[in-house]
Amino acid sequence: MTYEQLLQEIATHDQRYVVMTAENRALVRNLPGILGDRFIDTGITEQTMMGAAAGLALRGRKPIVHALAAFLTMRAFEFTRTSIGIPNLPVKMSSFIPGFLSDGNGPTHQAIEDVAIMRSIPGMEVFAPADEDDLVKMLPAIWETENPSYVRINTTSNQYKHTNYELGKAEIVAEGKDVTILTYGFMFENSYHAMLSLEEAGYDVGLVNVRSLKPFDVDMLKALIGKTQLLVTIEDHFLTGGLFSIVAENLVSNQWSIPVKPMALDAHWFRPARLQEVVEYEGFDVPNLVLRISKFIQENQ
Amino acid sequence: MKLEKRIELQEFALRVRERIVPLASEGGCFLGASLSAVDMLTYLYTSFLKIDAQHLDDENRDYLFLSKGHDVPALYGIFVELGWLEPERLKNHLSVNDHIYWHPNQHIPGVEFHAGSLGQLPAVAIGVALEIRLRKGNNRVVCILGDGELNEGSCWEAFLVAQAKQLSNLIFVVDRNHFQANMATEELIPLEPLQDKCQAFGLQTYRINGHDFDQLEEVFTQLELNQGPSMIICDTIRGKGLPSIEARADRWFCNFNSQEIADLLDELHQIKQADITSQTIVAR
Numbered sequence: 341m342t343y344e345q346l347l348q349e350i351a352t353h354d355q356r357y358v359v360m361t362a363e364n365r366a367l368v369r370n371l372p373g374i375l376g377d378r379f380i381d382t383g384i385t386e387q388t389m390m391g392a393a394a395g396l397a398l399r400g401r402k403p404i405v406h407a408l409a410a411f412l413t414m415r416a417f418e419f420t421r422t423s424i425g426i427p428n429l430p431v432k433m434s435s436f437i438p439g440f441l442s443d444g445n446g447p448t449h450q451a452i453e454d455v456a457i458m459r460s461i462p463g464m465e466v467f468a469p470a471d472e473d474d475l476v477k478m479l480p481a482i483w484e485t486e487n488p489s490y491v492r493i494n495t496t497s498n499q500y501k502h503t504n505y506e507l508g509k510a511e512i513v514a515e516g517k518d519v520t521i522l523t524y525g526f527m528f529e530n531s532y533h534a535m536l537s538l539e540e541a542g543y544d545v546g547l548v549n550v551r552s553l554k555p556f557d558v559d560m561l562k563a564l565i566g567k568t569q570l571l572v573t574i575e576d577h578f579l580t581g582g583l584f585s586i587v588a589e590n591l592v593s594n595q596w597s598i599p600v601k602p603m604a605l606d607a608h609w610f611r612p613a614r615l616q617e618v619v620e621y622e623g624f625d626v627p628n629l630v631l632r633i634s635k636f637i638q639e640n641q
Numbered sequence: 642m643k644l645e646k647r648i649e650l651q652e653f654a655l656r657v658r659e660r661i662v663p664l665a666s667e668g669g670c671f672l673g674a675s676l677s678a679v680d681m682l683t684y685l686y687t688s689f690l691k692i693d694a695q696h697l698d699d700e701n702r703d704y705l706f707l708s709k710g711h712d713v714p715a716l717y718g719i720f721v722e723l724g725w726l727e728p729e730r731l732k733n734h735l736s737v738n739d740h741i742y743w744h745p746n747q748h749i750p751g752v753e754f755h756a757g758s759l760g761q762l763p764a765v766a767i768g769v770a771l772e773i774r775l776r777k778g779n780n781r782v783v784c785i786l787g788d789g790e791l792n793e794g795s796c797w798e799a800f801l802v803a804q805a806k807q808l809s810n811l812i813f814v815v816d817r818n819h820f821q822a823n824m825a826t827e828e829l830i831p832l833e834p835l836q837d838k839c840q841a842f843g844l845q846t847y848r849i850n851g852h853d854f855d856q857l858e859e860v861f862t863q864l865e866l867n868q869g870p871s872m873i874i875c876d877t878i879r880g881k882g883l884p885s886i887e888a889r890a891d892r893w894f895c896n897f898n899s900q901e902i903a904d905l906l907d908e909l910h911q912i913k914q915a916d917i918t919s920q921t922i923v924a925r
Contacts, residue, residue, distance in 0.1 A: 358775075377775055380806075387795050388764040388802045395768020398754070401775075403768075419795075422758050423765055427747065 343367050343434075343495055346476045347404065350483065351375055357483075358396055361406040362389045364436055367493065368406060386416035390424060390431070397429035404483065409435035409451030409492065410442070413458055420488075425461040430486045433458075438468075438492040439526055439576030440610065440618055447609035456581020458490040459554045466554040468492040470528030474502045474511075478551060481507040498529045508555040516546030519637050520564055523574040524550040524583060527624060531574050534629035541630075543637060556586050562596070570640045571600045572633055576624065579604040601636045603629070642855045646688075650854045653722055654683040655909070658882045660718035660731060662905050668735040669896025670743060671711035673879040673886060674787065677818035677851070678712040679719075681875050684857040685783060685814075686719050694725035694751040703780050704769055706753050708762030709787030709816060713745045716752065725751045760793025763813065767803050770811040781866065783812045789821025792830050797842065803870040804843035811870040813844065816851065818879040824890050835874055844872035851875025883908055885915045892921050 344367055351357040352374065359371055360380045372379045382389040386407050393403035405412070412435045413420075424431045435451065442449040459466045465487050469475035472495045482489050485507065503511055514535060523531040528549050538545045546568055548560060564571065573584045584602035591598065603624070611621050619625050623632065657679050665672040682705075686692070690703040707716060720726035726749060733739030740748035744757030756762050766784040773780045790796060803811050817835065819826055826832050839846040845868055849856040857875075864871055878887050883905055886892035897905065897919050904915035 380771060382802050383805065385798050385802055388767065388798050391761060391764020391795075391799070392768035392771060392802070394754075395765040395770070396772045397768070398765070399769055399772035401772055418758060419761060419764065423754075423761055426755055 341476045343472065343475060343479075343493065344370060346479055347371065348374055350480065351378065351404070356400065356402045358401045358403045359406070360389055360393055360403050362386045362411070364407045366436060367434065367495070386411045387419045390416040390419035393431040394419075394423035394427070394429050397424070397431050398427075402430050402432060402483065404432045404434060406434045406436060408449060409438035409454055410449050413451055413454040413490070417457060421461050424488050425464060428463040429488060431488045432483050433488070433490045434493050435490065436493055438494075440615060440622075440624070441494065441496075441526055443615040443618055444612050446612040450609050452577050452605055452609070453581065454490070454492065455553050455577050455583070456585070459581070459586075461488070463487050464554070465489040465552070467552050468525035469494050469551065470502065470525065470549050471496050471498050471500070473497070473500070474505075474528075474549070474551070477502055478505040481505055492525050494525055496526060496529070500529070500532060502549070505551065508552045508557060510551055510557040510560040511549040512560065513547040513549055514545065515567065517544040517568060519543065519570045519572055519633060520546030520548060520568040521572050521574060521633070522548045522550055522583060522587060524553060525576065527574045527576055530619065530624060530626050530629055533626045534633060537626060537630045538633060541634065543634070550583060553583065553586060556590060558590055558594070561587065561590055562594070565596045565598055569599075570636060571598055572603060572636055573600065574603045574624070574629065577604055579606045599640055603632060642858050647854050650683055650687065653687060654679050655882075656722055657683060657715065657718035658909055659906065660721055660728070661714045662883070662909060663902055664714045664717070664731065664734050665895040665905075666897050666899060666902050669894055670714050670734070671893065672714070672895040673820070673889075673892050674709065674711040674816070674818065675714040676881045676883065677877040677879045678715045678785065678816045679881065680852045680854065681814060681816065681857060681877070682715050682719055682785070684854055684861070686723060688858065689861050690781070690783065692751070694720070694723070697750065700776070701778060701780055704753055704766070704782045706756070706762040706766045706782070706784045707745050708756055708784055709759065709790050710744045710757035711787070712785075712816065713743070713752075716745065717741060717749070720749065720751050759787070759790040760795035763796050763799030763803070766811060767799055767806070767808060770803075770808040771806065773810055774808070779810065781810050781812060783814060786813060786815050787821075788815055788817045788819065788826050788832060788835075791815065791832055791835075792821070800839070800842040800844060800870075807869045809866050809869055812864065813870065813872045815872070815874045816877055817874050818877045819888070820879045820890060820893070822893055839872040839874065844870055846872040846874065848874040848876065851877040852881055883915070885917050895919075895921055
């Protein structure tokens with residue numbers, strides 16, 4: 341099932357849903373004819389779209405809003421924080437091409453601070469599915485809540501079949517004594533293959549698909565303490581405010597002790613190019629992940 | 642408008658002003674912007690809008706969004722006069738024990754939405770108007786804007802969208818008091834010719850004296866609510882009703898002592914001119 345098929349099915353069965361876009365129709369091309377007046381394209385107006393979504397929600401609707409991740413989160417930020425965050429209205433944000441997925445667009449289009457800024461809004465829930473299979477498994481539970489939410493839409497495909505989703509819970513893919521990789525979104529696939537390579541090299545490696553950045557699965561983190569020697573966070577996000585920060589916040593506030601090594605974009609925008617080249621250049625392809633993680637393990641021993 | 646009704650509205654608005662003036666002490670309030678909006682809000686709440694604070698969940702009721710926000714003392718005064726807000730609560734202005742502060746918020750029954758960040762509510766009003774259309778309703782949505790607020794690009798973005806969606810149940814009203822925070826609008830970011838600009842954005846635009854109840858009634862009762870969104874530019878006077886602060890750039894945010902408040906209440910009743918020495922606070 342695709343994102344659009346799922347959205348069509350849910351919106352057709354529940355009249356509360358309204359599909360909105362700031363003229364970003366890539367994921368919803370077929371819906372205007374199907375949803376009629378409940379498909380609302382406001383044009384290239386992320387601010388007005390978010391404010392209007394608040395107004396629709398005020399009257400009982402659940403708007404699912406679409407725009408490019410950078411503009412949805414940043415151009416419209418104050419509208420989201422003020423008109424949706426303060427009254428905690430159930431507006432569901434679907435952000436297109438977050439993280440590395442903006443490939444050749446350049447820094448104007450790079451949403452690599454989106455997790456940091458969206459999770460700063462009280463009540464806002466933040467999710468990052470690993471691929472389209474994960475996405476369609478997660479979305480029904482995400483859209484079901486009466487809170488606002490932000491989803492890093494990821495329609496990439498791979499062979500991995502995910503488990504069913506429980507709101508706020510991570511997916512434990514594997515447990516490992518030497519290291520446990522925590523990742524989310526588009527970086528899941530390379531992290532998965534890096535885990536397999538490291539296993540072949542003789543390491544005992546765990547992998548967690550974090551799925552939900554807010555609420556964060558603290559029980560998952562707690563269960564890792566004492567069971568694994570090292571945590572590595574991998575994310576196509578700035579080092580500031582993303583998964584590394586979330587893990588650090590939870591470790592410190594619970595007084596849990598474990599070494600954590602981050603792999604993130606450290607205070608720089610990534611080099612724009614074709615997706616695979618971006619990933620290699622920035623050091624997030626499988627060979628680079630394997631190299632960096634084995635170095636972390638050796639340093640930790 | 643019949644003479645009795647005009648007198649009734651004028652007396653109502655005077656009582657609202659009496660409620661507002663004391664709020665400009667013990668911490669103060671945006672007095673001038675509140676007084677300029679009193680008459681248009683009085684007309685809208687008493688004679689145009691179908692809103693009852695007891696039945697806010699009525700699907701067919703009208704809406705008023707106060708986007709400029711600084712004028713919320715006018716709403717407090719009107720809500721007291723309508724019986725929606727206990728007059729004693731105004732004594733809680735700026736107290737942590739209540740929710741009566743410088744900007745609107747939904748803890749006050751009748752306030753539709755929190756406001757104060759300028760240029761936010763035109764979009765929210767569009768969303769409500771769109772939802773009403775989804776239900777094929779006839780409810781009307783009024784959004785009050787300040788003229789200084791029109792500096793914000795999001796207002797004009799919202800006008801484009803409201804026109805594109807032909808939201809005939811949406812009525813923008815500008816409190817054209819000719820001042821923004823610290824100076825006259827035309828000295829900083831000129832708005833004129835404002836009517837032409839709004840008309841060019843596709844809004845059905847009218848310009849009236851916002852203190853004249855006859856003109857307010859004429860424009861609102863004759864509004865064609867089937868020809869896209871409307872814009873009513875209400876020319877007003879900042880501080881209307883208190884000559885000693887009217888149309889003065891240095892009387893924006895006011896925080897007076899108790900003697901000055903007593904004098905201003907006398908001035909409101911044209912007993913004598915107040916002698917104001919407290920300086921305005923501009924750092925807001």
